[in-house]
Amino acid sequence: MDDLKQKITNIKKEFEEQINYATEEKHLENIRIAFLGRKGKITSLIASFKMLPVEQKREWGPLLQELKQFCQSLYTKKQVSLKQATGSSQQKKKLHFDVTAYKPNQQYGSLHIYTHLTQKLEDIFISMGYKRADGTEIETDYYNFSALNIPENHPARDMHDTFWLTIPGMLMRTHTSTIQIHAMEQQELPLALFAPGRAYRNEATDASHNFMFMQVEGLFVDKNVSMAHLLGTAQAFLQNIFGKNDLNIRVRPGYFPFVEPGVEIDCSCPFCSNGCSVCKHTTWIELLGAGLVHPNVLDSCGIDSSIYSGFAFGMGLERLAMILYRINDIRLFHSNSLNFLTQF
CATH class of the missing domain: 3.30.930.10 (Bira Bifunctional Protein; Domain 2)
Structure with a gap:
């Protein structure tokens, strides 16, 4: 039981650290796959849990469920944060766009x-x-x-x-x-x-x-x-x-x-x-x-x-x-x- 708690604690800490350092949506997606993907650490832990006796499942089930919800919630918040930051950056680019800039090779339609x-x-x-x-x-x-x-x-x-x-x-x-x-x-x-x-x-x-x-x-x-x-x-x-x-x-x-x-x-x-x-x-x-x-x-x-x-x-x-x-x-x-x- 103590080993399981330690694993959960370590995974939480590792996930949280990596999430905090993520600066791009692509990087964030790689973290999600590494932990919550089909072959991720949390998914593998839950898969091994299915082989345990019923009594241990009752003890371990809530802990694993709490871990998954915690990581999923943290991922969602970070995802929203990165999208807002990206949108703000794009908006700044629009504000500084030079509408008088020359665009070469512009073709226009004409009457036959x-x-x-x-x-x-x-x-x-x-x-x-x-x-x-x-x-x-x-x-x-x-x-x-x-x-x-x-x-x-x-x-x-x-x-x-x-x-x-x-x-x-x-x-x-x-x-x-x-x-x-x-x-x-x-x-x-x-x-x-x-x-x-x-x-x-x-x-x-x-x-x-x-x-x-x-x-x-x-x-x-x-x-x-x-x-x-x-x-x-x-x-x-x-x-x-x-x-x-x-x-x-x-x-x-x-x-x-x-x-x-x-x-x-x-x-x-x-x-x-x-x-x-x-x-x-x-x-x-x-x-x-x-x-x-x-x-x-x-x-x-x-x-x-x-x-x-x-x-x-x-x-x-x-x-x-x-x-x-x-x-x-x-x-x-x-x-x-x-x-x-x-x-x-």
């Missing part, structure tokens, strides 16, 4: 070039009296083709050009002209809108083509709208987007099922006067497909084509961005290259 350019176009068109219109990217056969005067045997309906869905008559829109049809059906005349958005076509991806691309289209419908209104609007827009008041345009015949007559509008190169790599040394840049809205399109939207007329135009946002910022590969727009994306 699509967003930048769309916002720029929005500012231009709104200043010209247009309103922005948006629509769904999944469309019906009717709104994507039939309402736009594209008959059933037109090549654009072919499986090789259009992403058809498994739901009959549903597809990924091949142009943002679908937004114009919805607007002409739902909104009052006169109507002036521009519609930016994604379009999808089953094309092989290369430096100048992609299966998903951005389009921007414009529409104006009113009485007595003529080709002169279209050309004046196109020239004003192009002069604004390139920041060149002396920019000229030229018109070439073009075919689009939803306009008649159809034209393609080029602008004089804003970067040169004698030819450069942007205009391919022709001094002209192809940009817009346009024309007067076909009477069949107006009639399909419930607009009397004998009273009202209109013009429409469209362009690829990527092509415009590639010209403005001298980008030579359309695939960069959808890449995760921060070197490219953070330039805008």
Whole structure:
């Protein structure tokens, strides 16, 4: 019995001394393992106690229990004390933190070039009296083709050009002209809108083509709208987007099922006067497909084509961005290259 009391006294003294000298939580944890762990001194003492006769267990039990509680209590108090000391030290560091200190290699997020350019176009068109219109990217056969005067045997309906869905008559829109049809059906005349958005076509991806691309289209419908209104609007827009008041345009015949007559509008190169790599040394840049809205399109939207007329135009946002910022590969727009994306 006396030997046990002496062991308990020695363990208490040793534990208390080591606890008092502990200055870090890691050191404290090592002490706990050495005494209260599965192979610790107190645990081993309790394990040997289980082999004793019942009478000795009654005498030794309370003493061992008191030892364990004493050590556990001392450990807990020391643990709280060290945590408070650590917290106080960290708080002092915060108080002396220099908020003006330079931190190198700090990277910031930025808007995508699509967003930048769309916002720029929005500012231009709104200043010209247009309103922005948006629509769904999944469309019906009717709104994507039939309402736009594209008959059933037109090549654009072919499986090789259009992403058809498994739901009959549903597809990924091949142009943002679908937004114009919805607007002409739902909104009052006169109507002036521009519609930016994604379009999808089953094309092989290369430096100048992609299966998903951005389009921007414009529409104006009113009485007595003529080709002169279209050309004046196109020239004003192009002069604004390139920041060149002396920019000229030229018109070439073009075919689009939803306009008649159809034209393609080029602008004089804003970067040169004698030819450069942007205009391919022709001094002209192809940009817009346009024309007067076909009477069949107006009639399909419930607009009397004998009273009202209109013009429409469209362009690829990527092509415009590639010209403005001298980008030579359309695939960069959808890449995760921060070197490219953070330039805008």
